[in-house]
Amino acid sequence: MPDLLIELFSEEIPARMQARARADLQKLITDGLVEAGLTYASAGASSTPRRLTLAVEGLSAESPTLREERKGPKADAPEKAIEGFLRSTGLTRDQLVEREDKKGTVLYATIERPGRPAPQIVAEVLERTIRNFPWPKSMRWGAGSLRWVRPLHSILCILTTEAGAEVVPLNVDGIASGDTTRGHRFMAPDAFAVTSFDDYAAKLRAAKVMLDPAERAEHIWNDATNRAFAQGLEVVEDKGLLEEVAGLVEWPVVLMGKIGEDFLGLPPEVLQTSMKEHQKFFSVRNPATGRIEGFVTVANRETADDGATILAGNLKVLAARLSDARFFWENDLRTVKSEGMEGMAAGLSDVTFHNKLGSQADRIARIAALAHEIAPIVGAAPDLATEAARVAKADLQSEMVGEFPELQGTMGGYYARAEGLPEAVAAACKAHYQPLGPSDDAPTEPVSVAVALADKLDTLTGFWAIDEKPTGSKDPFALRRAALGVIRLVLGNGVRLDFSEVLFRGIQQSPAQSFHERTDDGSLSPEERADKNHHAKAADLLAFFHDRLKVHLRDQGIRHDVIDACLAMPGNDDLTLLVKRAEALAATLATEDGANLIQGFKRANNILTQAEEKDGVEYSFGAEAKFAEGPEETALFAALDRADATIAPAMKAEDFPAAMAAMAALRAPIDAFFEAVQINTDNQVVRRNRLNLLSRIRTTCLQVADLTRLEG
Amino acid sequence: MADSVSQPKSFQEILMRLQAYWGARGCAVLQPYDMEVGAGTFHPGTTLRSLGSRPWAAAYVQPSRRPTDGRYGENPNRLQHYYQYQVLIKPSPPDLQALYLGSLEAIGIDMDLHDIRFVEDDWESPTLGAWGLGWEVWCDGMEVSQFTYFQQVGGHDCRPVSGELTYGLERLAMYVLGIDHVMDMPFNDPSSPTPLKYGDVFRQTEQEYSRWNFDQADTAMLLQHFVDAEAECERILSAPAEDAAGRRIVMAHPAYDQCIKASHLFNLLDARGVISVTERQAYIGRVRALAKKCADAFVTTEAGGAMDAAEEAGAGA
The missing domain is CATH 1.20.58.180 (Class II aaRS and biotin synthetases; domain 2)
Structure with missing residues (x-):
C-alpha cells in the first residue's frame, strides 16, 4: 500500500484562505481517487504561507478491473444497428455473445475496464484539482493562463512504498512534478528532495519550517503567554488573530514589547484595535490594572541579535500608528468639548443611510422619536432615551471611527462621558447596537433597551416599506439579525410591545414614497390605499418576526407546533406574552398529566367534531349535571367547574402556568369519564348532554392555547 | 554585491541605488511623467504599457500628489507631495519576489536581521478600472512596498500579466536611515558642502500647497x-x-x-x-x-x- 505526498509550493497564500484551502485540497483529491476506484486508509492536509500539503496513507496500488455487461440489439437486427453497438462498446462481432430471451436472440457485450495504476490516477486527479481549485480569488501570472491564488512554483508528488519513493509524473502548464521542495525563504532557501511524508516533515523542520498550522498556533500562544506571565502580565485572547498570524509565518518567533508611556492614556479598545488591525499584534494586559501595557508580535525568523532589530522596527511603527490614534482621540475630544456630541453628529445629515430611506440624520430623528415612545414601556425616562438616541451614532463622524469603523459605539461612550452626559446615555452609544450576534448579550439597562429597540425597529420597518426584504441566503442589510435582536431584547427584558401598532406606524412614517398596490380596483381613496398597503406590510413584517421567533424558540427546545398553538391565540403580536404562553404550554406538555390531557382533549374534540358533522348541529352549550349518570360523569362536571373558576382569572392575569395546571388537572376526571361512559348511548337526551359536556372540555381547554394544532 | 552591504547616507542615495539596481536588471529607467498624478501607477509607462501583448520592463521615480494628505509639513509621515518608486515588468518574471528582495538588500536592508513578510493586499484602482492580486510587503511590521500582479487595467484583461512594485520612498528611506520625522531626513550626503534635509527642500512647499489645497484652490x-x-x-x-x-x-x-x-x-x-x-x-x-x-x-x-x-x-x- 503506497503513501501519497503532494505539496503545491507557491508565493505567499493569504492567511485567511489557508484553512479552507487545506480542506478543499483534501476533499478534492481523496474524492477524485475514490471515484477512480482507489481506496485509502487516512489523509491529512497542512499548510504554511508558501505551501499546501496533503498526505494520503495506505493508498491502493491500482484500481480494480471492472466488468460491465451491456445489452445490445437483436442478432437479426439491421447491420447498421449492430455496427453502432460495436462502435459504442469498442468490441468486434465475434466478441459478443448471443442469448435467447422472449423476443428472440439478443446480443450481449461484456466490456472490461482494466484497473489502472495509482500513479496514472493520481496524476489525473491532481491536475484536475489544480486547474479547478475553488480559491475565493485567483489570478494569472507571467504569460501563462493557469490560475492559482498566487504564482504556483512547484509541484511535489510522490508515491512511497517499501521499495522507495517514486515521482508521479505530471506537467501542469510547464510546471513538472518532482520530489523536491524548499525550506524557509530566508533561513534555509535551498531545494532538497524527500522520500516520504515523515522525511518531508522532518527535513522541513530542519529547514526552519513548521508544517502544521495548529502546531504553529500552539507554539505562538504558549510562548506568548509564558513571556507575559514571566512579567506578571497576560495576553488578551484572540483566536481569529492567532489563526491569522499562524498563517503568516513558517517559523514563528515570539517577541514581546512595551507600549510607550505616552500612549497608555488611550482607551484600551483603541490600543487593541490599532495594534490588531494595523500590525497583527496581540495585546498584553496588566491584570492588576486592566490596562493594555504591552504587545506580542510574531516574527517569521530567528536572527543573530535575537530579534532586537525586528522588535525595534516594530516599536517604531507602533509609535507612528499610536501617534495617529492619539491625534484622532485628542481631536475628537476637542470637538466634543466645544460642540458636544450633537455638534459632532451634525455632519450626519450629509451621510446617506439608504437612498430611499434618507440620511443618517433623518434616521436618527426617527429613532429618537420612537425611543421616546418606547421608553415608558421599558422603564426608561423618555427624555434620556431621546437624548441617547440623538448622540448614539454621533461617533460615526469622529476621526477615530473613521479610522477604525469597528469602534463605533465604543468611542461614542467615551466621548459622551467626556462631555459629561448621563451614564445611561453614554452606555447606550455602544449598547444600542447590541446584541451583535448570537454570542453577544442583549442590553438590559432601560435607556439602552429603548434605543436599541428603536434602532432595530426603524431599520426593519424602513426596509419593509421599500420592499427590501431578505430572500433566501441574501440578507444584505442583516435584517434577520435585527429581528432576532428585537426578539432577544423584548424577551430578555419582558418588554410588552404592541407590535402590530409599532410596525404599522414605523412603515407609515418611513420616508419611502412609492407604493405599488396590486389589487387596486379604484374603490379606495389614495389615503385608504396607502393605509391598506401599510397594514399589509406590517402584517408581513409581523409574520417575519413570528418566523424568527420560531427559530429562536426552537433553538431553546420549544417545538414549533407548541408555538403554532400559541400563535393561533389572540394577542400574538405581543411577543413576550406569546413566549410566556408557549413556555407554559411546553412545560405542561412535559408533565405526564399534561401529555395525557392533550390525548383526552383530542379524543373529546374528535368525537364532538364527528357528531357535529353527522348531526349537522353544534353542541356548544347547555350540558347539565342533573343528566349525569354515575360518579365519573358527575365528577367531570365538578372538575370543569373548578377548572373554569381558575383558568379564566389566571388567563386574565396572564398567569399561564396556573391556567395550564388547572387544565392539566382535568386529565384524571376526563380519563375516568371516557373509561366509564359511552357517549353515543341510545338515550338521546343523555347523548346530547354528553356531547355538550365534551364541548365544555373543548371550550375550557381552548382558552389556554389552540391545542388542535399540537402534533402527536 | 559589496555595495549592498554599505549603509546609504541619504534619501537620494537610496533612490539612486534603486535606479542602478533595476537598471542593471534590464529595466528601462524612465523619468517621472511630467504631469500631476496621485501615484506612480498613473504614469503611462505603467497604465498603458501594462496593456497588450508586448513585453515591457521599466523603472522610474514618480512624484505623487495627494492633496488630502497635506499636513503643512508638520506630520512626521504624511505629505501631500511625495515620491513613489515604480517598477513594471511584463510578463511578470518567475523570480520577481527574489528580484524585489534583492532591491531591499541593495538599499541596505540586511535580510539576516530583518523580518520581511508578504501580507495579502489586493490592489484596486476604481479610477483606472484596474485590479490585481498581491501583497503589501512588511519589513519589521512596516509596509515598505506594494507588490501586485495586474489582472485588469482600464477594463481590459492583462495578457500577459505585469508584475508591479511600488515603493513609498520617503517611508522606506526613513526606515533605512533611522529617521523619525520626514523633514529631518538627509536629502543629500550629510557630509557634503551643502547638506540639505528633506525639510530644507519641501517644508515650505508642503505649507504652501496645504494652504492652497485646503483653503484657496x-x-x-x-x-x-x-x-x-x-x-x-x-x-x-x-x-x-x-x-x-x-x-x-x-x-x-x-x-x-x-x-x-x-x-x-x-x-x-x-x-x-x-x-x-x-x-x-x-x-x-x-x-x-x-x-x-x-x-x-x-x-x-x-x-x-x-x-x-x-x-x-x-x-x-
Whole structure:
C-alpha cells in the first residue's frame, strides 16, 4: 500500500484562505481517487504561507478491473444497428455473445475496464484539482493562463512504498512534478528532495519550517503567554488573530514589547484595535490594572541579535500608528468639548443611510422619536432615551471611527462621558447596537433597551416599506439579525410591545414614497390605499418576526407546533406574552398529566367534531349535571367547574402556568369519564348532554392555547 | 554585491541605488511623467504599457500628489507631495519576489536581521478600472512596498500579466536611515558642502500647497477644468484614426493626459471638501470611463500590441 505526498509550493497564500484551502485540497483529491476506484486508509492536509500539503496513507496500488455487461440489439437486427453497438462498446462481432430471451436472440457485450495504476490516477486527479481549485480569488501570472491564488512554483508528488519513493509524473502548464521542495525563504532557501511524508516533515523542520498550522498556533500562544506571565502580565485572547498570524509565518518567533508611556492614556479598545488591525499584534494586559501595557508580535525568523532589530522596527511603527490614534482621540475630544456630541453628529445629515430611506440624520430623528415612545414601556425616562438616541451614532463622524469603523459605539461612550452626559446615555452609544450576534448579550439597562429597540425597529420597518426584504441566503442589510435582536431584547427584558401598532406606524412614517398596490380596483381613496398597503406590510413584517421567533424558540427546545398553538391565540403580536404562553404550554406538555390531557382533549374534540358533522348541529352549550349518570360523569362536571373558576382569572392575569395546571388537572376526571361512559348511548337526551359536556372540555381547554394544532 | 552591504547616507542615495539596481536588471529607467498624478501607477509607462501583448520592463521615480494628505509639513509621515518608486515588468518574471528582495538588500536592508513578510493586499484602482492580486510587503511590521500582479487595467484583461512594485520612498528611506520625522531626513550626503534635509527642500512647499489645497484652490475653476479635460479626452478619442494625410495615428496618449488631469482635479476638489459622498462615486465613475476609453484606444495601436495580434491572426490563417 503506497503513501501519497503532494505539496503545491507557491508565493505567499493569504492567511485567511489557508484553512479552507487545506480542506478543499483534501476533499478534492481523496474524492477524485475514490471515484477512480482507489481506496485509502487516512489523509491529512497542512499548510504554511508558501505551501499546501496533503498526505494520503495506505493508498491502493491500482484500481480494480471492472466488468460491465451491456445489452445490445437483436442478432437479426439491421447491420447498421449492430455496427453502432460495436462502435459504442469498442468490441468486434465475434466478441459478443448471443442469448435467447422472449423476443428472440439478443446480443450481449461484456466490456472490461482494466484497473489502472495509482500513479496514472493520481496524476489525473491532481491536475484536475489544480486547474479547478475553488480559491475565493485567483489570478494569472507571467504569460501563462493557469490560475492559482498566487504564482504556483512547484509541484511535489510522490508515491512511497517499501521499495522507495517514486515521482508521479505530471506537467501542469510547464510546471513538472518532482520530489523536491524548499525550506524557509530566508533561513534555509535551498531545494532538497524527500522520500516520504515523515522525511518531508522532518527535513522541513530542519529547514526552519513548521508544517502544521495548529502546531504553529500552539507554539505562538504558549510562548506568548509564558513571556507575559514571566512579567506578571497576560495576553488578551484572540483566536481569529492567532489563526491569522499562524498563517503568516513558517517559523514563528515570539517577541514581546512595551507600549510607550505616552500612549497608555488611550482607551484600551483603541490600543487593541490599532495594534490588531494595523500590525497583527496581540495585546498584553496588566491584570492588576486592566490596562493594555504591552504587545506580542510574531516574527517569521530567528536572527543573530535575537530579534532586537525586528522588535525595534516594530516599536517604531507602533509609535507612528499610536501617534495617529492619539491625534484622532485628542481631536475628537476637542470637538466634543466645544460642540458636544450633537455638534459632532451634525455632519450626519450629509451621510446617506439608504437612498430611499434618507440620511443618517433623518434616521436618527426617527429613532429618537420612537425611543421616546418606547421608553415608558421599558422603564426608561423618555427624555434620556431621546437624548441617547440623538448622540448614539454621533461617533460615526469622529476621526477615530473613521479610522477604525469597528469602534463605533465604543468611542461614542467615551466621548459622551467626556462631555459629561448621563451614564445611561453614554452606555447606550455602544449598547444600542447590541446584541451583535448570537454570542453577544442583549442590553438590559432601560435607556439602552429603548434605543436599541428603536434602532432595530426603524431599520426593519424602513426596509419593509421599500420592499427590501431578505430572500433566501441574501440578507444584505442583516435584517434577520435585527429581528432576532428585537426578539432577544423584548424577551430578555419582558418588554410588552404592541407590535402590530409599532410596525404599522414605523412603515407609515418611513420616508419611502412609492407604493405599488396590486389589487387596486379604484374603490379606495389614495389615503385608504396607502393605509391598506401599510397594514399589509406590517402584517408581513409581523409574520417575519413570528418566523424568527420560531427559530429562536426552537433553538431553546420549544417545538414549533407548541408555538403554532400559541400563535393561533389572540394577542400574538405581543411577543413576550406569546413566549410566556408557549413556555407554559411546553412545560405542561412535559408533565405526564399534561401529555395525557392533550390525548383526552383530542379524543373529546374528535368525537364532538364527528357528531357535529353527522348531526349537522353544534353542541356548544347547555350540558347539565342533573343528566349525569354515575360518579365519573358527575365528577367531570365538578372538575370543569373548578377548572373554569381558575383558568379564566389566571388567563386574565396572564398567569399561564396556573391556567395550564388547572387544565392539566382535568386529565384524571376526563380519563375516568371516557373509561366509564359511552357517549353515543341510545338515550338521546343523555347523548346530547354528553356531547355538550365534551364541548365544555373543548371550550375550557381552548382558552389556554389552540391545542388542535399540537402534533402527536 | 559589496555595495549592498554599505549603509546609504541619504534619501537620494537610496533612490539612486534603486535606479542602478533595476537598471542593471534590464529595466528601462524612465523619468517621472511630467504631469500631476496621485501615484506612480498613473504614469503611462505603467497604465498603458501594462496593456497588450508586448513585453515591457521599466523603472522610474514618480512624484505623487495627494492633496488630502497635506499636513503643512508638520506630520512626521504624511505629505501631500511625495515620491513613489515604480517598477513594471511584463510578463511578470518567475523570480520577481527574489528580484524585489534583492532591491531591499541593495538599499541596505540586511535580510539576516530583518523580518520581511508578504501580507495579502489586493490592489484596486476604481479610477483606472484596474485590479490585481498581491501583497503589501512588511519589513519589521512596516509596509515598505506594494507588490501586485495586474489582472485588469482600464477594463481590459492583462495578457500577459505585469508584475508591479511600488515603493513609498520617503517611508522606506526613513526606515533605512533611522529617521523619525520626514523633514529631518538627509536629502543629500550629510557630509557634503551643502547638506540639505528633506525639510530644507519641501517644508515650505508642503505649507504652501496645504494652504492652497485646503483653503484657496478655486473650486469653480477646478470644476470647469474637470469638465474641460473630460470633454477634450472624449473629443480626442472620437477623432478619426486617420489624419488628413491618411496616416493612421490613434491619439491614445494625449487623451490619457486629459484623463490624468481629470483625476488630479477630482483629488483637488475632494481636498477642498466640495464633493459629497454621493457625488464622489459619480466623479470616480467619470474618470474610470475616460481611463477605459484610453485603454480601448491604446490596444488598437502598435505599442498596444495591435499589430502583433494582427500578425498572429494572419499567421494562424
